[in-house]
Amino acid sequence: MEAVNIQFAPATGTEEEWNEAYARLADYFRSYQLHNRIRRTQLILETLRRAAEAHAKNPARTPTEHSIEQARLMLRDWLREIYRDLNLNDAQIEAAGRLGFYLSGGPARWPHFFLDDENLPADMSEAMRAAVRTSGPGMQVSKMTPREIDLGIVSDVAEDTFDTLGRHPMLRYSILILMVGGVLGYLYLLLR
């Protein structure tokens, strides 16, 4: 990555828009757990520089959109370089690569090399690659087929009864009312 030029004078967009883009990028890079402020500032300014060029070509999009887009492109290029021999597509590289950087302890160990595709420490690349290689245990598929249980004749009769009652809620509640009525009637007969 080239030395950062502190002077930033975008040809297009308002100061307010670029300030908003700056603030968003600051939050965005902080979400990568990059606690090294100098490195974060370098990254923000480099991204803004690229975003300014992109905005000059396409001012219909906001500087914030261009900034995040540029950050994404920088990340993709950087990860592609690290994972070039792992046979992953772009989407996989992007997802697994971000995770690999975190799992390898990248934010704390190599903050200065984050998104720097010209200086890739070998140990960082290896640690990032090792982190994405870990996956679940290989499946050893077994058949676990349920076998029907012979429930016997009582269950057959009960099943038919419940099935009939289940299909006719009116019948079900009529039987219930008859039963309750019968008990109450019996009580009445005994108590009168």
Added chain:
Amino acid sequence: MSVIGSLTTNLAATQGMPPPRIARTRRATFFSFVGLGTLAGVWLMYVYLSEHGMRWSEWALLAAFVPLYYQLNTGFWTALIGVWLMNRPRPDPLDLWRSLTPEEHEQPVTAGTAIVMPIYNEDVTRVFEGLRSIYLSLQETGHAANYDFFILSDSDQTSQWIEEESAWLELCRQLDAFGRIFYRKRRKPINRKSGNVSDFCRRWGRRYRYMVVLDADSLMSGGLLNAMVRIMEKNPGVGILQTFPKQIGSETLLGRVMQFAQALYGPAFMAGLDYWQCGEANFWGHNAIIRLDPFIKNCALPPLPGKEPFGGHILSHDFVEAALMRKAGYAVRLLNTPRGSYEEGPPTLVDMLKRDRRWCQGNMQHFWLLFAKGWHPMSRINFLHGILSYASSLLWLVFLLLATFLAATPLPVESPQSALAARLLLGLTVMLIFLPKATILLDELITGRVFKSPVMRALTFVSGLLDTVVFTLMAPVLMVFHSRFVIYTILGKGVRWVTQRRKLDSGVDWVEVLLNFWPVSLLGVAWSVVAWFVSPGFLLWISPILVCLLAAIPVAVFVSGTRTGLRFKLFLTPEEASPPQVLGTMRENLDEVKGRIQLQPELERFHGLMQVFLDPYINGLHVSLLRRRRNIDVSRAYLNEIERRLIQEGPQSLTPQEIKAMIHDTDTVTNLHYRLWSAAEHELAPFWITAIRQYNLGSGGPFAHTLARKEPAVSDAFKAAS
């Protein structure tokens, strides 16, 4: 589909299966006692009722009385035999602990064992901190190499799912346990918990010889896990080995009373159960080790005929799996474990009833299986006892209603024989209810089995008397609710699969208590009025029941409260007095997480969702774990519309289905990450503006929100790399 054979298979191996001669003798002894006790009670009741000949209502009363008395006798003799076993000088020859020599206790554990934890929208912190404690405890034993851990998630709340993923990753990172702890999320939770475990068995079961099944609130020590594997290795005839999980971590009176009762009375009941169940014990669904090969071959559960609640998917799968395992020729054994196996219980009475509602339906389903062909007779008895554990409440209610009716239509008691029968029956019943408890309390006073110090023994005795009050107050309320559950099940009202609450987060919910318990109090009022009209004497006789019903609301609030007597060392358990290391580690870590400053409630509510879209690492993790699908279930236009609403209106504007559709699509999840970060403030919902501003101010690391922060263990690979 093949049909299971109509006979129980011959034993696969004899080691671990009690010799049939001993099993027969034990069962003959036990059921003779139970039968005699039941017969004596029923005879006395008959003598009392039949003075003027038997009326229909008296026959009905007697019919309800028989199963109730049988159940009372079963509990009584189980406990008494248990106390005898605990005190007899010669140890139980069938005790599986004795199958290992002291040298074998130290031998390396070589059998591959999977420790699986099926979860469903559980407290993420509790799940993963529990696993951490088990993992560390195993590592301390030095025999952890052949264990793998599997978190089998069926969670359908999106935020929860994301938090599970990130907690898993962080735990693996902290423990350097990648390749040892695995996380699997099912897209469709077919057949609930049993389906979840079966899915594991189908995919990975052949890799392991044993599987230890845990609940989300389970905790087991490494020492006990190793011992269980060694016992299984030494006893190839055992298919399932069930430990005795003791309740821990309760903070309410109900929870503490339950855990105290379990600690004090549990070992005696466990020993008694082991005495007569022998090789045909029950599986309780968790804290047990299972021999995987016969489990996979024989224990897949077919759906029951008909629709829910009686038919369909088997809810209480554990009893059936135990019966199937026994049918396949393998023993199902209990292992009396005074320490090392733990679980948590429901904190409030309402939570307990919610759990019972589910268990009730599950047990009632076993009605079908009672008459199925080929079960071992003991498996049928286990099913029957499961059914009776809830149906007996309805029988008790019917018994009391019939008693009320008989009191309203009294016939004079003239014969001295009848009066004597009534008095004897009362004495016998009181003895059956209270003697086991009194014996166990006396045993503790004399032997100091639970606590050595005389002061603690005395306090345990007092606590034992007090817990009788609590259980007595709750019993009639439980009777009414369980009766309702049984009737609901018969009427076809099924239950939903809901997450269990295991901690009381924000005090007692009075509204919930009032809404649930007012019918019980109303029943108490109505019954009291009827009893008053019947006769003041009858009112006095039934008043213990009626007082409990009338006081249902204050009792529910009282037992669900946090005044638990801990200050006075009441209801103290050994785990509270000196927590085992596995529990101490977990509690320390839970306290650390609990003590943290929380984000705004809205952000906490959607924390997982916020993280997956804002955090580049969690976004990467989620996309990496999602299975990439060629075709998506919904149209791209539909997803675009949801994306727009999520950005402009916030996550609260989306339905759970919409969130689910979005979160399952890798492209949408990736794109949303960038779209949210690149949107101008005026395009964002207030939720996202706050989230973006506050996100980096939150926890120290993106993955550590739900986990204790511990220094990661550094792997050899990283050591070499650095």
